[in-house]
Structure formats: structure tokens, C-alpha cells
Amino acid sequence: MILIILILAVIVFIYFNVIPKKGHTPLAWLSLIVAVFCIVGIVEHDYNHFGMKAETTTVKKDLVSSASPKLPILLYQPLGNGTEKVYLYKTNNADKKPTPTKTDKTTSKVVKNASSASVTVTTKRYVFNNGLDSFLFGWFGHNNELKSREYTFSVPKTWQVLSVKQAKSLANQQTKK
Incomplete structure (x- = not known):
């Protein structure tokens, strides 16, 4: 409008x-x-999200092993030079493939002192402050635009955090034994 x-x-x-x-x-x-x-107003809305606020949602789920139900492992796949990682996790043993973390505007961290394994996903999205802002700037399609996403993996000390390559070599070593 x-x-x-x-x-x-x-x-x-x-x-x-x-x-x-x-x-x-x-x-x-x-x-x-x-x-x-x-x-x-248009420039401020485009660059600084004028007329919008950040809304935070948090979801916490229990984790099961990414590889095998018998081995408590959280897997990750390194990206680029290895400083960035895509974690592969499961929330249910019935899942055939692990779920990868998103990569767009995402940070991930692992905390290794929890009593049980869980993942907490905190998502911040831009939403309009009120109906007037939605009426004025609604055509630009910025409602529910992702601001940031943070994955926090809390695992006990008994769990291993391994790359996919390390997990494959571990599986090969076990089959040889």
C-alpha cells in the first residue's frame, strides 16, 4: 500500500x-x-525491518543416536574448511535417515554435560508490529522472514560427537574385529 x-x-x-x-x-x-x-519508509523497511519485530520460538526434542541405537553418537558433516558443521540428528529411532541442521542464518553448538540428550532449536523470525504496518508493507513479503536459527545439542559425556568420515572408519574398524 x-x-x-x-x-x-x-x-x-x-x-x-x-x-x-x-x-x-x-x-x-x-x-x-x-x-x-x-x-x-520503504528503504528502512527493506534494510532495517522498520515496522517489524523479532518473534522467538523455541522447540526442544529428545535425541537418539544418529547412527545406531546401541552407540550414542551425534554425527556432523564438516563444510568448507571444517569450521562450519552440519549436524545430523534423530529424534526418533524409527527415522531411517538423520535430519540435517539447516544452513541458512544458522548457528550450532554442542554442550557435553547434560543428563539426557536433547536438541533445542531457537528460531527468530520477523513479524509485523501491528495491522497498520502489515497493511503498509505487506506487499514486500517480509512477514515471517527468518532472522536467525540456533541449534543447541545437549548430550551426556557418554556420547561421542563424530564426523561422518570418523563414524565410517569406526564402523570399518569394528567389522574387521
């Missing part, structure tokens, strides 16, 4: 400058001021 207000303000500004009559100058300035505020 702010785009329509901007277009109308520009049209009114042009109209009152093309047809100069007595009393048109204040209306032309007023429409110019409205157009400038619309442009500033």
Missing part, C-alpha cells in the same frame, strides 16, 4: 507543479513531503 501512496503523492506533486494556481504550492510541498516519507 505504501507504493500506491508513493505513486499518488508523486502524481499529485507533478500535477500541482505543472498547473500552477494560487494555493497549489503548499499542496505540492505537502505531496513531496509524503513522497519522501514513503521512500524513507
